[in-house]
Amino acid sequence: MLNHKTAQIKKIVKGEILLKQGEITKYGYFVNRGCLKSYAVDNAGKEHIMQFAPENWMISDLDSFTNQVPSLVSIEAIEDSEVSLISRSDFGDFSKLEKKTLIELAIKSRNNMIATNKRIIGLLSWSSEKRYLDFTETYPTLVQRLPLKLIASYIGVTPEYLSDIRRKIAKK
Amino acid sequence: MLNHKTAQIKKIVKGEILLKQGEITKYGYFVNRGCLKSYAVDNAGKEHIMQFAPENWMISDLDSFTNQVPSLVSIEAIEDSEVSLISRSDFGDFSKLEKKTLIELAIKSRNNMIATNKRIIGLLSWSSEKRYLDFTETYPTLVQRLPLKLIASYIGVTPEYLSDIRRKIAKK
DNA sequence: GTCATTTCTTAAGGTATCTTATTTTTAATT
DNA sequence: AATTAAAAATAAGATACCTTAAGAAATGAC
Numbered sequence: 001m002l003n004h005k006t007a008q009i010k011k012i013v014k015g016e017i018l019l020k021q022g023e024i025t026k027y028g029y030f031v032n033r034g035c036l037k038s039y040a041v042d043n044a045g046k047e048h049i050m051q052f053a054p055e056n057w058m059i060s061d062l063d064s065f066t067n068q069v070p071s072l073v074s075i076e077a078i079e080d081s082e083v084s085l086i087s088r089s090d091f092g093d094f095s096k097l098e099k100k101t102l103i104e105l106a107i108k109s110r111n112n113m114i115a116t117n118k119r120i121i122g123l124l125s126w127s128s129e130k131r132y133l134d135f136t137e138t139y140p141t142l143v144q145r146l147p148l149k150l151i152a153s154y155i156g157v158t159p160e161y162l163s164d165i166r167r168k169i170a171k172k
Numbered sequence: 173m174l175n176h177k178t179a180q181i182k183k184i185v186k187g188e189i190l191l192k193q194g195e196i197t198k199y200g201y202f203v204n205r206g207c208l209k210s211y212a213v214d215n216a217g218k219e220h221i222m223q224f225a226p227e228n229w230m231i232s233d234l235d236s237f238t239n240q241v242p243s244l245v246s247i248e249a250i251e252d253s254e255v256s257l258i259s260r261s262d263f264g265d266f267s268k269l270e271k272k273t274l275i276e277l278a279i280k281s282r283n284n285m286i287a288t289n290k291r292i293i294g295l296l297s298w299s300s301e302k303r304y305l306d307f308t309e310t311y312p313t314l315v316q317r318l319p320l321k322l323i324a325s326y327i328g329v330t331p332e333y334l335s336d337i338r339r340k341i342a343k344k
Numbered sequence: 345g346t347c348a349t350t351t352c353t354t355a356a357g358g359t360a361t362c363t364t365a366t367t368t369t370t371a372a373t374t
Numbered sequence: 375a376a377t378t379a380a381a382a383a384t385a386a387g388a389t390a391c392c393t394t395a396a397g398a399a400a401t402g403a404c
């Protein structure tokens with residue numbers, strides 16, 4: 001979709017931060033290798049994961065990227081990674097894009113929206129156990145790859161409680 | 173964006189249902205007048221509101237519309253309303269759309285995505301009181317227009333508890 | 345291979361939010 | 375206006391989930 005071949009590439013190590021909550025971002029990131037997360041830290045200092053981005057995913061704070069407002073999230077590498085930088089000059093103005101690119105974008109946006117809508121329904125109406133089971137079905141490779149505490153943060157429970165959930169599931 | 177002028181128009185009364193959870197939808201709806209909601213009913217029979225759609229908003233189950241799979245939500249009029257029907261033949265295939273339309277779509281999708289992302293962050297990391305206050309700031313007209321129990325359902329608390337929240341806020 | 349660090353598990357007590365039920369207020373219908 | 379129905383407020387008891395804390399297991403560093 002984006003012109004990754006000519007894009008600027010950046011290598012980052014685990015723990016490295018590409019965007020800090022409250023800052024205005026210049027870039028979106030396309031993940032070539034590794035895995036990133038975006039997350040918000042609440043008043044109590046707790047971290048809540050908005051998104052995981054393994055290979056071939058994009059990650060950014062879309063509002064900060066588009067409207068140059070402070071970001072609600074931080075973006076950090078959870079593995080050693082390589083990303084392509086997507087800049088506003090390349091991608092900020094849709095009218096500069098080719099029709100073909102716009103169609104690809106529309107399809108990806110739609111798929112993203114479908115997944116995001118499902119997540120909201122889950123947060124509103126599913127039990128934490130069901131949210132965990134859905135996560136394992138939707139992202140089986142991430143379940144292997146990520147520590148429990150990151151998954152807990154994504155589905156909206158504490159690591160201790162997810163540990164309880166797992167034990168209850170195992171007992172069945 | 174869509175060709176509302178030639179679209180099929182439908183008048184519906186309060187309480188009328190346009191889509192039932194589990195069914196496959198043929199249409200999306202653009203609201204000309206009135207207000208609709210989409211909601212999921214959980215195992216315990218409780219209703220959880222995904223979206224409100226007042227005038228000039230679109231509403232549908234995007235996954236059901238796009239992929240012809242069972243809908244996760246029902247769509248119902250919460251006021252007497254008039255909607256324009258958006259069919260898959262008009263809007264299912266992006267390659268048939270004009271570039272101008274695709275650009276409009278990309279902008280609307282982006283704005284929608286920004287709002288939806290914020291809602292997820294709110295559900296994960298804000299207190300219920302903060303979620304309510306944010307709702308009143310983001311949708312001041314809807315706060316006047318909608319009964320408390322629908323707002324409670326949207327922000328993810330029971331009506332009784334939202335009533336408590338309001339009382340606490342008023343005491344300050 | 346040992347030591348240090350991080351992750352995971354387990355458990356007890358606490359809090360936010362829910363459930364159920366009753367009363368009051370508001371809105372809809374005739 | 376009177377009647378009915380729906381919405382909102384209030385309160386007491388129940389529960390899902392959190393907090394804190396400690397020990398066990400796994401992972402990474404030297």
